Amino acid sequence: MTALMIQGAGSNVGKSLLVAGLCRAARRRGLRVAPFKPQNMSNNAAVTVDGGEIGRAQALQALACGLEPVSDMNPVLLKPETDVGAQVVVQGKRLTTTQAREYRTLKPQLLARVLESFHRLRASHDLVIVEGAGSPAEVNLRAGDIANMGFACAAHVPVVLVGDIDRGGVIAQIVGTRAVLPPGDNAMIAGFLINKFRGDVSLFDDGYTLIADRTGWPGFGVLPYFPDAVRLPAEDALDLPRRARGQGVRVVCLALSRIANFDDLDPLGQEPGVDLTLLGPGEVIPGDADLVILPGTKSTRGDLAFLRAQGWDVDLAAHVRRGGHVLGICGGYQMLGRVIRDPLGIEGAPGETPGLALLDVATEMTADKRLTRVAATCAATGADMQGYEIHIGRTEGADRARPFAHVDGAPEGAVSADGRIMGSYLHGIFAGDGFRRAFLQGFGVAGGGLSYGAVVEQTLDALADHMETHLDVPGLLALAR
Incomplete structure (x- = not known):
């Protein structure tokens, strides 16, 4: 058992949360597990124990593993400064600031650093759970890719594709991804799962079967919406609630x-x-x-x-x-x-x-x-x-x-x-x-009732329980190779 990668059929499908939950589930099985994201784009960063910076989601995932965050968990971090430019952080340290078009030529040079960080983590852990970025269906970005299939193929890591049913069109998300990916990338996908379902899950039985039939990929379950996710640190400002009503x-x-x-x-x-x-x-x-x-x-x-x-x-x-x-x-x-x-x-x-x-x-x-x-x-x-x-x-x-x-x-x-x-x-x-x-x-404000760290830990446990109840977690972990 070495690694498994979670990729999304679109952005913001819940990959970060799913990786955190899988990390906690694997840790509770006694495995030495670590998170990894080859490339992240976020201005919400964490300072690592080795004096670098990584995406905040990877710091939360490290917590789910019972680990201190280290720079290898997110070797490439892009921090947007303008609509077309970002600071490039490599293995925890600022490398340069570049425009989006220039970064496309820089990416292939970063793959070696990404693989270096991944292999270090894999050598010191039983399992590495990898998070993709955006979607592999963005095939116009496939050349030089280090975030999704470019990494998965280079590191020989099996992929589970996640669809977000809360947005609608989840059948097209997954079947459409199957249709646009080249054969070599499709061969890396070991299955799919559905995230953020609201209501009676059985109502999607026919859709779930249709996806499996059209893609030839096995399904690993339908995960109901997890409302307590708001108790965990958000990495994307779009996920922040606009109002948290208290008294005082x-x-x-x-x-x-x-x-x-x-x-x-x-x-x-x-x-x-x-x-x-x-x-x-x-x-x-x-x-x-x-x-x-x-x-x-x-x-x-x-x-x-x-x-x-x-x-x-x-x-x-x-x-x-x-x-x-x-x-x-x-x-x-x-x-x-x-x-x-x-x-x-x-x-x-x-x-x-x-x-x-x-x-x-x-x-x-x-x-x-x-x-x-x-x-x-x-x-x-x-x-x-x-x-x-x-x-x-x-x-x-x-x-x-x-x-x-x-x-x-x-x-x-x-x-x-x-x-x-x-x-x-x-x-x-x-x-x-x-x-x-x-x-x-x-x-x-008198305060005194909230233990924030305890809330985060309890929520990670509840997330793992939620995933164990509704997904084939043993089957997912068995995919790692």
Whole structure:
């Protein structure tokens, strides 16, 4: 037993969740299992134990395996900076920034690095469960492919194709994939399964049989929709709920166009004492907001222009005049300052952009990228914090004299003189129950009931149970070779 690959008949069919569930199911069988995704595209990244960065979904899958995430689990990570360009991270480290057309010529050179990472994982584990990206049906992208069939063929890994019935047209998704794939790629597919079914599964019996007859592939089951998926960190901002209604403090997060590491919000969204809103383009910051969060972004100056285009700068000024609080995280922290300078053109054209001037700090973008896990202490409450930094740029200024936190005795972040405007480079801090409770107590929220880490673990177990009930999990695992 060595490896099995889950590919989708389309994007967002639930591959990441299925891999996490299979990883947990395999681990409960006593197997040493690891996740792997050859190529991911996401601005939601995790810092690994070996000092690199990978897609957040692979970090969750590593947790399902009982492992610390390492760079080999996602050797190629694309982090979009514009509609046509992205930063390319290879084996945890930034390689270059490239346009989409240029990346097509770069991909074949990356296959060796992908296979190198895969073989390292396979050598040290009983089983590697691989996640594809997008769909193998995008045959126009097959040349030089490293994400789907290009990888599967090169590594000799059997594939299970997943269709999403929630979108409709699932028969065409799977049968159509069979029709457009070349014979060599079709030969890699060992079966199919259906995901996200709502209602009476038996109503799809005829459709399920039709797919098996038309493709010649065996089916491994129909998986009903798993509503508790919202309790797990989402990798795609499209999956974030726009409103998590609680009773108490009203928190509004601005959905920036290049929002990054937005799983910072997940623990807040599950707190009973928090009413969390993810504010979309064109929406107005509500007058009754207690706290506005400016999240991380992959393009600070670009998203600052986006923020202003929505009129959120005016709304923020009014929010502050009303006595409201603001928290900027990473790129959001940089926006709160007086100016953002990028003389080398690290994130786009060289130049500088006036900030929101809510904090007396200034940021200069630098070529070096800080990737590190952090243990800190909150300056205001004394609560212990665990988080990570993943950013470029240095921020300095008078408000740094009032830090948000202390890291190894050194000041981190900045706070305004009245304490209502806060900025920090630390991601992931709300996952810590102690800090989150202490922070929310400042807004009158008693808290104390939510153990976020326990919720994630329990949900992964429930996901594995759900898959064991409705899918042929033993049959899926037996495919690995």
